[in-house]
Amino acid sequence: MHLHESEPLMGWPMAASPPQPVKTFDAGIVSGDEYGAFTGFAQNGETQPAFGPANTVPLERRKKVIIVGAGINGIQQASILLRDGYVKLGDIQIFEALSGYGGVWQKNRYPGCACDVPAMIYTTSYHINKEWTHFYAERSQIEAYYTEFAHKYRLEECTRFESLVKCCTWDEEHMVWHVGVLNKSTGKTEHWIADVVCQCVGSLDRPKWGNTPGRENFKGVVWHTAHWRNDYDLSGKTVAIIGCGPSAAQVIPEVIDKPKHLTIYMRTPPVCIARNDFAYSRLFRWACRWVPCFAWLIRTRMNFRMMRFGRKMATDGDPLNDQMTAMAVKFMESEISDPELREKVRPDSKYYCKRPLRLDGFYKALARPNCSVLRENLVRYTEGGVVSSDKKTGMETERLYDVIIFGTGFNVAQFLEHEKVTGLKGLDLQVKWKDHPEALYGLASSQFPNMFYCFGPNSAHVWSSQQDNWERQARFAAKAVKESVLRARKGVKFAMHPKRAVERRYNDEVQRQQAGKFVWARPDCVTYYKNDAGWNTYTMPWTWWQFRQMLTNINWKEWEVIEKPLKRVAID
Template identity: 30%
Template sequence: MAPRVVIIGAGFGGLGVAHALRESGIDDVTVLERADDVGGVWRDNTYPGAACDVPSPLYSWSWATNPDWSRRYSPQPEILDYIRRTAAERGLRDLVRTGVEVTGLRWDDGWEVRTAGGTTYLADVVVSAVGQLSEPVVPAIPGVETFAGPAFHSARWRHDVDLRGQRVAVIGTGASAVQLVPGIVDEVAAMTVFQRSAPYVVLRPDRLYSTLHHRLFHRFPRALAFERRATYELTELFNRALEGSSRLTRPLLAAIRGVWRMHLHRQVKDAGLRRRLVPDYPLGCKRLLFSNDWYPALARDHVDVVTDRVVAIEPGGVRTSDGHLHEADVLVWGTGFAATDFLGSIAVHGVAGADLHDVWSDGARAHLGLTVPGFPNLFCVYGPNTNLGGSSIIQMLEAQASWIAEVVGRIAAGEARRVAVRREAWEAYDREMQGRLGTGIWSHCDSWYRDGARITTNWPGQVAEYQRRLAEVDWSDLEDVGRPGPRKITGF
């Protein structure tokens, strides 16, 4: 009997897995999406200026390349339209049930998938594609609920709030803030940006694609493939530098630092402001950001950058550690996501009632970022240690989708029943990941990549290595817990 597959989440990851399963002949696939449409982070993040910081030719599924991107770095509405259009054209949208929030998973010789609406789905295989950037975080600052005006997270943008003539406080200077601050700076009467840690921001080599460009890609698909490959190779150079062991690491990071410094000096003339915008950690330790208008926005006369620690939110504004109340009419949280809280909003109980969140109490870990012992036929997409410091995450998602499709195909063929990683393989893989990450650039500072002492989000190597490791399932790492007593799975 064909396995029943439930996928949680209808973003790039979930839809990509659905496509891979359909291509491998698995038809009983249901995608559960808590929102009212597909799109994932590109549906949720609609703040002014939202755009991708990965070049467009590489930011698409390999099986649905797009010759019609309007520019090198595509804006949010265009990416969302691409996801919607592709899902409809490939028949994936028909698999999606929207408005269904999964609240729990329980193993009982198969998975019971429980939802907020009370419906329970039965599945042989469950794929979590909820991602690392789906749960916005608002810091637990005293008085946060007392602010008198509109207050909202960048991923829950209030388009009904008119910012014209308003005093706006933006807390956070990460990837979202770097885009939204320039996006609203011309509307507001005054803006205060609260910075805990300055980011490295370099020039974004953006450009509009011409009609001739589009005609070339339509007429000669190999030209699009060449641009995609060239972009991939360039981003892999950066990934190599972030590994820390490459001979390129020091010279490449030094070159990027030089470009950043020149960018800062060229766009910010005030020496005092420049000093506040210099990061206090090594380049690459946190996410490198790309913007042509972040520094000019901060240099505007009606914008103030505050580096004193935020200690309280009050009805009239934001109080900092120097005792000053920074008055504001609107408060925007640019404070990121619960990236290390994998599956945090879903209760997951595996074999013998094991609680996945207990297993992950000291940090999430999964073999290849995909599978955990004691939780058979449960696979994660964009799981622990699969995020990138550079390049396109879609390449990682496609590698995971192909691996999952191979495993589900084995189940469909009757060669396995309930598949999970062997504990020894899981532990060995985790030791490898933490050993490599412990000597890499991300170990040199505190960031959203960490969960306590562990780096739980990032992959320590290049995309190409991850793709090689997932190109074929290593069945010796897995066992079939659906038989009487766990047993290793041998190759065909």
């Protein structure tokens, strides 16, 4: 299925829903310096270094493909390119800001960090992990799996760790990308060149802090769950956790025994059910390792179950959504006996139930004597703590803390916000995306030739393996690389980017097909899936089968093609 084959599309532009009642979803945007500082890079204020001519770049820094990020998507992208065989290890360069493979699972090291998607699904289709010990996987197991995955394809030979990509600039004369990479050890920005850039940084990568003013005034100790301070002992401290999303909800049961007192500022109660994790039997693990196709069959069966029930659970008004919400409320009430606390953590609306969190110990931790849950409006941060106001009376109260931990999640409203990306005719990607990010199939933007994303805007859903979606995007990018290689053999330099009209129509359809259908599209559903204007930046409406069909082949009617004789664009 391609765009021109679908039903007629609506006009442009169109918001997914009216503005949301709480505006914090795209607050806390980080610059390249701030992003790098999270992982120890020096802040030099340099957004776009002055590049020399292309012919001054050493040969070893000229690559066919540069991949930004060595997490799940970067590893999948590189391995698919190598499996296709049109490029070799020496043609690829991977840059990773962290010190190892795993991406979000390398970065997030907070206590209790784990995945609530079944482990067998949270794996790549052509490299299924056969070593899972439990139904759900902890962070360390996922990191180990993807590290082994990378080593299987010898990606360590083309990966530079502690290397932060700060800018990408398209060179129309030579039809290449100039890429500025900050080397952590030297503190210098290196100049690289590539025919194709694959942005594999993902969406859950850039911490946000909310828009409550005064955060910089707090004189105590502060950090975000995405950059956990394992060197700091919380014992005997007075601690506040801002937010109660998945990360904070996993942290709370793990740290509740340490602080003198823990206060949780909860804007929207999470919807939770029991985790019900269990260890796989020795027979099951033996079968995964040694019985042909056994692991594949298990993964496929789980995926089909997600496909069957996931969309129903997310559909507004579907009985399964009501059942899951009722199950979550029953679970909460079985864990908490205090009537006042029950009402504080009771979900505000059944429509918030997109996919319930699977947690153990969370509600019981909230009921501990040294824990308080506040459903107040944040007003400001002070030198000593937090000022909040009662939602009914408006009365303000300042509470003092030794430590403030932000569990405020990630900014998915402004993809690639920390990287200066300049396309055709000097167009800045963030200027183009001022209102909201958009990309054709979540993998490419018009006016930015030969740049492809994995887990780009509107690439997520909750009804099948995310890895399978990202794999389809990586395979499409590999087709573009193949096309570039084949045309180069004929003496032609090749680049492609989406037609603007097609890109607009696709994104309009992404919004239209979710509005009035899925629970997160409701104006009263408070979710990071949407930006402050109500535009959904995160999810897509398509099934995996539909998305796969869209990306099976390149539909050249949807793409602008740039071709020049190799001799005219050659770098001397």
